[in-house]
Amino acid sequence: MADVLSKRADRTLNIPEFLVHYLLEVSANSFHPADNPSGIVNLGTIENKTCEDIWLKKVEDLTPLIADKSSLYYYNLSGFETLRQNIGKFLGTKLKLPEPLDPQKIVLLDGVTAVLNAVALAIADEGDAILCPIPTYGRILNDIEEVASARFYKVPMFQECDTGDAAEFRIDVIEKYYEKAVNEGRNVKGLILCNPQNPTGKVYSQNDISCLLDFCARKGIHIVVDEIYALSCYDKPEFISVLQCNIPDPARTHFLWGFSKDLSLSGFRCGMIYSESTRLIDYIRKVSFFCSVPAPVQIILNAIISDSEWLDTVYFPTYQKRMRENFEIACRGLEAIGVPFYRGTAGSYIWMDLTKFLPSKTNEEELALFHKLLLGGVYLCPGKEMFSPYAGWFRFTFTTYKDHVIEGLKRMEKVLTSN
Ligand SMILES: Cc1ncc(COP(=O)(O)O)c(C=O)c1O
Structure with missing residues (x-):
């Protein structure tokens, strides 16, 4: 069979x-x-x-909100305008950005898992490589290979004989593996970085991120920064988001975040992408029909994310x-x-x-x-x-x-x- x-x-x-x-x-x-x-x-x-x-108390208090006709019918499948607006305000404040994120540049899907898949579909054709420093969140391979058929290309960034930081950021290693992929005949389309990193808990410095942004801009490849743990820091250094950095190639720089970790709500299934690339956002809006966040979930998330007090x-x-x-x-x-x-x-x-x-x-x-x-x-x-x-x-x-x-x-x- x-x-x-x-x-x-x-x-x-x-x-x-x-x-x-x-x-x-x-x-x-x-x-x-x-x-x-x-x-x-x-x-x-x-x-x-x-x-x-x-959370159980909060969700219980908010559940009556879903007994509303807006829960019942079709809606903007790429995310309620109000929820995108409120997420934009929330992240603007939490990531200390000069202004809220523009809701028109945000799309919501049912988890960062779905966002990673959608981004891979958007930036890579079948067989194209996406670089990723390792060790990393293991499912990224599934997220970009299973449906999108992009190739996950590992960049080992964990040193056995370290100089005090085994997970030290090494642009020379990234460059070396980029060249290796090209020499193997791969069409390299992008790089995914988790910051904070899973599983090391490493937080990259502004200098590390800027180096990486410059590298990707020079090579003309996309950079996808998954910041799903951005608000889960328990020690110094202070977390610096890619959105706080000077971005040399805004059309190829994409930010990901979701409700699963920082807000504990992995069962709610909601992740987001923010990007300056109108075409990429338009594409992800199109594929959002396959993996939208259900209306009742969005109603509750909107009440949560707008309750800053x-x-x-x-x-x-x-x-x-x-x-x-x-x-x-x-x-x-x-x-x-x-x-x-x-x-x-x-x-x-x-x-x-x-x-x-x-x-x-x-x-x-x-x-x-x-x-x-x-x-x-x-x-x-x-x-x-x-x-x-x-x-x-x-x-x-x-x-x-x-x-x-x-x-x-x-x-x-x-x-x-x-x-
Ligand atoms: C770095 C990273 N990105 C994405 C995800 C998946 O998040 P979601 O539940 O939003 O699909 C995880 C889950 O462990 C993760 O660690």
């Missing part, structure tokens, strides 16, 4: 879905201190559960405080077990170095350790899924429930000290 589907479908089906597979497996047997104490602690999926109590006096202070607490617990716990980690300053996760538990430092050993930890009741994301250049690194999400962080650390210790 192999030939009943298109080549496109076959190719997509051949791209593995490791993390989705384990998310579903782990979700079917989640740890709960009272109801399922032998369930699995999920420290692998990046969800922000630190403020669940606050609640966001600034209730949500963000609580999120900052709880994120910081969980981060400290995780750091202290890892130090106590003797697990080294990269010192990031943002995001929901810690990039841990478990290489000392891998005698030969191979990917097979990394996978074996992953399974051993899972058997010991803790799910952690293995570095291979984030294209780590070295085997043995794992990502630990600390923005889950505090008791899950504590229980996960206990289980890690048991597994890692069991030999």
Whole structure:
């Protein structure tokens, strides 16, 4: 039956879905201190559960708003004008921009996942390369390859022998891999940067971003900056958005953000793109018909994002405080077990170095350790899924429930000290 589907479908089906597979497996047997104490602690999926109590109350208060006829019928599928306007104001303030983002240059889709796919469709033809510094958010490969058929081209930017910052920004490395891709006959169309970076938690400096903007402008390639963790910094340096920088090639510079991380609402499915390129925005508006944010969701998100008083006096202070607490617990716990980690300053996760538990430092050993930890009741994301250049690194999400962080650390210790 192999030939009943298109080549496109076959190719997509051949791209593995490791993390989705384990998310579903782990979700079917989640740890709960009272109801399922032998369930699995999920420290692998990046969800922000630190403020669940606050969000449940907020959503309950806002739910009556959707009992409105605007929930029922077709609407502007690329995003309500009011919501785009309010997101533009919110980001303008939070990212310290001189003015709000122009709502006409914003399109909303059902998650940054959908936005990455739409951007890849817009900037690359089948087989064209999009560069991406690694390690990075693993699904980017699926997002740009599965439907858009662009080619994810890895640029290793994590150094084994580092000079104090293993995730140091290296424009020379980017240049080298750009040339390598060209010499291999690839048509390089763009570069995607996650800032803050997932999984290292690295925040790039203004100088790093400016260097990259200049590089992409010189090469005439698009630069897509995914800032989905922009408001999840727990330490200095202060986060600098690409939109705060001097942009040499505005028509090829695109900014992405969403509600899944900074605002904890990954179930609401809403991501956005802001770009000065009218043609790119027009194209993404067209494809928004396939992945629009449902009207009832937009109504609630609009009420949230326009409530700056609640966001600034209730949500963000609580999120900052709880994120910081969980981060400290995780750091202290890892130090106590003797697990080294990269010192990031943002995001929901810690990039841990478990290489000392891998005698030969191979990917097979990394996978074996992953399974051993899972058997010991803790799910952690293995570095291979984030294209780590070295085997043995794992990502630990600390923005889950505090008791899950504590229980996960206990289980890690048991597994890692069991030999
Ligand atoms: C860097 C990055 N971009 C995008 C996403 C996906 O976001 P969304 O839930 O909006 O699709 C994630 C999720 O983990 C992420 O880490």
